[in-house]
Amino acid sequence: MKLEVGYIDIRDICFADSSRLEDGVLYLDKNALSEIVLEDKNISKVEFEIAKPGDSIRITPVKDVIEPRVKVEGPGGIFPGVISKVTTVGSGKTHVLRGSAIVTTGKIVGFQEGIIDMSGPGADYTPFSKTLNLVVNMTPVEGLAQHEHEHANRMAGLRIAAYVGELGKNAVPDETRVYETPSIKEGLEKYPDLPRVAYIEMLQSQGLMHDTYVYGVDAKRTLSTIITPTELMDGAIISGNCVSACDKNTTYHHLNNPVVHDLLEKHGKELNFVGIIITNENVYLADKERSSDWTAKLAEFLSLDGAIISQEGFGNPDTDLIMNCKKVEAKGIPTCIITDEYAGRDGSSQSLADADASATAVVTGGNANELITLPKLDKVIGDLSVVDRIAGGFNGNMAEDGSITVELQAITGATNEMGFNKLSAR
Amino acid sequence: MEIIVTNNPRVRDAYSANHEIHFISGDFSCVLIAARDLIHKGFRLLTHPLSGSVKPNETPFKSILLCSGSGIDLPSLSMIENALDACRKFPIKYPEMPDAMRDDFSLIDYTLFSSAI
Amino acid sequence: MAKLRIVHYINQFFAQIGGEEMADYKPELREGCIGPGLAFNQAFGEDAEIVATVICGDSYFNENLDEAKATVLEMIKSQNPDLFIAGPAFNAGRYGVACGTITAAVKSELGIPCLTAMYEENPGADMFKNQVYIVPTKNSAVGMRDAVKKMVPLALKLAHGEEIGASCVEHYMPNGIRKNFFEKKRGSARAVDMLLAKMAGKPFTTEFPMPDFDRVTPNPAVKDMAHATIALVTSGGIVPKGNPDHIESSSASKYGEYDLEGVMDLTADTYETAHGGYDPVYANQDADRVLPVDVMRDLEREGVIGKLHRYFYTTVGNGTAVKNAKRYASEFAQELLKANVNAVILTST
Known part of the structure; x- marks a missing residue:
């Protein structure tokens, strides 16, 4: 499978009378955007805002972050099975509006999630303080049930991202990269001496607001399976996970999966990147056993020499992570796992809810309980009144000067378990 | 025999017709402790005690499915003890909360639990 | 300055x-x-x-x-x-x-x-x-x-x-307190580097050492419990009231050996815990909750076990160095062997 990705660097973003992309500047027509969101009769009102790096802006509560992309050549379209037909993607040519992002917000439940600060100390902890963001703030019709609201919100974000991505279809990329994964046989012939490495990606799949979709299929109803790196780049996996802001994988993370890119970086040089095994994180313990058994079976079937395992979320997934690690290691395949920690505000508590001696190589995204004080920013997009109800916030955490003290878990992407960030802990 | 240990009225009401329910009038940790006591008596966990990314004591609700077995199931015991440890790291966040919010927590717990039934 | x-x-x-x-x-x-x-x-x-x-x-x-x-x-x-x-x-x-x-x-x-x-x-x-x-x-x-x-x-x-x-x-030794900081490379790149080293058998340092698992293979089961001598040993700090040997509430520097001859039940007046770091109320109310002498006497009477060993050994587990704990155990294990004890019930807090 071979995909050519053309990166168009977005330099600025602004509202205008007509939507277009010119010289790296995104011009967006609010009316056209509104129409796309309000197609869904479950959404009564939508507001659009722009938030740029360095702005004194706080966005909260963040639901998802999506990078605009468009399929230029080859089968299928972006977000297959959800926005486009279910055709297998990952080959041909795709354009990426690099440096821009769609951020969706909205109050789905009374307790909330996710802060993005565009400047100040909080900005260091979220990757989305560095992107030019179109914020989509949605209000549902009255009485809409939570799961329908979540669905409406998620789909609107994806539709907007597809619309904005489409504006880059005819643009000339600033950089073009070709990503190619050989078939099993080709890989063996081409790199007989390189270690065979796969990426085992765990997907959040516990229920309402804790879901992930693969080609439109709810991941909790899937068996562990194999997917290629370039399919992810075309949006084969999207996030329906709105809980645990710091260590949830947004759709942006899935599109730009850092493990995939860093393995591709060394592919054909130091290792042979065989592919990706996706596996879920269900609540039912028998599901965990089955999924991790299948993960280990596939790892063995692929004749792996090593695997990187990434996690999503807190608590329940720790068990899946350790099961996957233990069972893959038991097949004689070395692993390195990526997680984050809940070591308490003072850092002295046991970090994970599960552990095993076979997990000898661990990368951590940091302690999500560590406190951070975020100064008052000039503008809030969304609703700051819910900050004390954000995971990681607490009652009475807003000081007189308008600053708020929260745990890092309140910040979107802060302790990402795909290893998207430089944050770590010792 | 399967048994649901829960402090969530929504779960109790939805499943009481055809499931054994051990309803707990207490907080999150009380449910874990009740489940642990059952494990001591030979029950085995069927669902993960830390289901959901909403943190323990942030949500007041917890529902766990167990089934009876013979002898003590050590993986269940270690899982429930780890969950209790994790629970102790998080102070109760909303000693009082608006009804609407309580209802949302109840719904999330219910849907997470239902995904396993 | x-x-x-x-x-x-x-x-x-x-x-x-x-x-x-x-x-x-x-x-x-x-x-x-x-x-x-x-x-x-x-x-x-x-x-x-x-x-x-x-x-x-x-x-x-x-x-x-x-x-x-x-x-x-x-x-x-x-x-x-x-x-x-x-x-x-x-x-x-x-x-x-x-x-x-x-x-x-x-x-x-x-x-x-x-x-x-x-x-x-x-x-x-x-x-x-x-x-x-x-x-x-x-x-x-x-x-x-x-x-x-x-x-x-x-x-x-x-x-x-x-x-x-x-x-x-x-540059200090990890002390059990986790602190955040920014690395030079992102996590995924660190994971790739770590995996390459691990596959090649080269040294690497995990960013989160798993808790120490000091697993002990269990001895074969005692076949004849009805004639076995069973001893009680605890790291739960149960001591005769007044803690006569002054076992410390944490980082214990010693263990105690106490006689159970004629003791049928531990009461609030006769025994207590020396252990810090946990709520001692329930242990002090009834020390059998940590050191189950009462139940052992029942089992003795019912003929389930041969007898309860005359002495019990106790120390405080709270913050006590593993090395010290091992030394205490290897000392009193010799005593237990000499007394022909067949099995030991170990309790903690």
């Missing part, structure tokens, strides 16, 4: 008094710096200086622990220092334990900023790294320069009351 006042602790060897033959050297306070202190003074420059050095022989310190500790502490206190440094002890075991003991005492009793340094395998490291900042060094004095280079910036931060960052950034 005035130079910070430092008191430095070293042993008889580094004070150039002598080797093992002088290890009984009693505590002595000298003005100014001696031996390794020179290197510290140079490195501190205008920021700080060693105003006094306390010297003590390693044998003397370890064999007269309470007295030596009190004397040394008094000497340190008399100098009214802003900062206290012990060692580095490198791989000298008793010196390392002395450095750790004194540094911990300076921290808890005098409240003065302090640190020490030693080789990671020095027994003092395991005993004290969670109590005080210990800078890891090489296993011999060859590592002096490197040790001083790492200790000085950490010492100054401590003295100025600045926040101390992650262990790998500030």
Whole structure:
């Protein structure tokens, strides 16, 4: 499978009378955007805002972050099975509006999630303080049930991202990269001496607001399976996970999966990147056993020499992570796992809810309980009144000067378990 | 025999017709402790005690499915003890909360639990 | 700004008094710096200086622990220092334990900023790294320069009351307190590097060591319980009321052996727990909850077991070094063997 990705660097973003992309500047027509969101009769009102790096802006509560992309050549379209037909993607040519992002917000439940600060100390902890963001703030019709609201919100974000991505279809990329994964046989012939490495990606799949979709299929109803790196780049996996802001994988993370890119970086040089095994994180313990058994079976079937395992979320997934690690290691395949920690505000508590001696190589995204004080920013997009109800916030955490003290878990992407960030802990 | 240990009225009401329910009038940790006591008596966990990314004591609700077995199931015991440890790291966040919010927590717990039934 | 006042602790060897033959050297306070202190003074420059050095022989310190500790502490206190440094002890075991003991005492009793340094395998490291900042060094004095280079910036931060960052950034031994910091590479790239090293059998350092699993293979089952002698052993700190041997509530330095002859039930009037770090109310109300003598007597009467062993062994698990716990157990295990005990029930808190 071979995909050519053309990166168009977005330099600025602004509202205008007509939507277009010119010289790296995104011009967006609010009316056209509104129409796309309000197609869904479950959404009564939508507001659009722009938030740029360095702005004194706080966005909260963040639901998802999506990078605009468009399929230029080859089968299928972006977000297959959800926005486009279910055709297998990952080959041909795709354009990426690099440096821009769609951020969706909205109050789905009374307790909330996710802060993005565009400047100040909080900005260091979220990757989305560095992107030019179109914020989509949605209000549902009255009485809409939570799961329908979540669905409406998620789909609107994806539709907007597809619309904005489409504006880059005819643009000339600033950089073009070709990503190619050989078939099993080709890989063996081409790199007989390189270690065979796969990426085992765990997907959040516990229920309402804790879901992930693969080609439109709810991941909790899937068996562990194999997917290629370039399919992810075309949006084969999207996030329906709105809980645990710091260590949830947004759709942006899935599109730009850092493990995939860093393995591709060394592919054909130091290792042979065989592919990706996706596996879920269900609540039912028998599901965990089955999924991790299948993960280990596939790892063995692929004749792996090593695997990187990434996690999503807190608590329940720790068990899946350790099961996957233990069972893959038991097949004689070395692993390195990526997680984050809940070591308490003072850092002295046991970090994970599960552990095993076979997990000898661990990368951590940091302690999500560590406190951070975020100064008052000039503008809030969304609703700051819910900050004390954000995971990681607490009652009475807003000081007189308008600053708020929260745990890092309140910040979107802060302790990402795909290893998207430089944050770590010792 | 399967048994649901829960402090969530929504779960109790939805499943009481055809499931054994051990309803707990207490907080999150009380449910874990009740489940642990059952494990001591030979029950085995069927669902993960830390289901959901909403943190323990942030949500007041917890529902766990167990089934009876013979002898003590050590993986269940270690899982429930780890969950209790994790629970102790998080102070109760909303000693009082608006009804609407309580209802949302109840719904999330219910849907997470239902995904396993 | 005035130079910070430092008191430095070293042993008889580094004070150039002598080797093992002088290890009984009693505590002595000298003005100014001696031996390794020179290197510290140079490195501190205008920021700080060693105003006094306390010297003590390693044998003397370890064999007269309470007295030596009190004397040394008094000497340190008399100098009214802003900062206290012990060692580095490198791989000298008793010196390392002395450095750790004194540094911990300076921290808890005098409240003065302090640190020490030693080789990671020095027994003092395991005993004290969670109590005080210990800078890891090489296993011999060859590592002096490197040790001083790492200790000085950490010492100054401590003295100025600045926040101390992650262990790998500030160069102290991991102490069980997790601290965030920014790495040079992102997590995924670190994972790829770590996996490549692991696959190639090359050394790598995990960012989160799994909790220590000291797994013990169980002995074969006792076939004939009806004639077996069963002993009770606990790390839950159950002791006769009044704690006659003064077993410490944490970091216990001893264990106790107590007679159960004629004892049918532990009551609030006769037994209690010495254990700190957990709510003792329920253990004190009825110590059988931790050390189930009452149930064992029932089983004895019912003929399920042969008999309950006459003595029980007890210590406090709270913060007690694994090494010490192992030593206690290997001592009383011999006693249990001599008494032909067939099985032991171990209870904790």
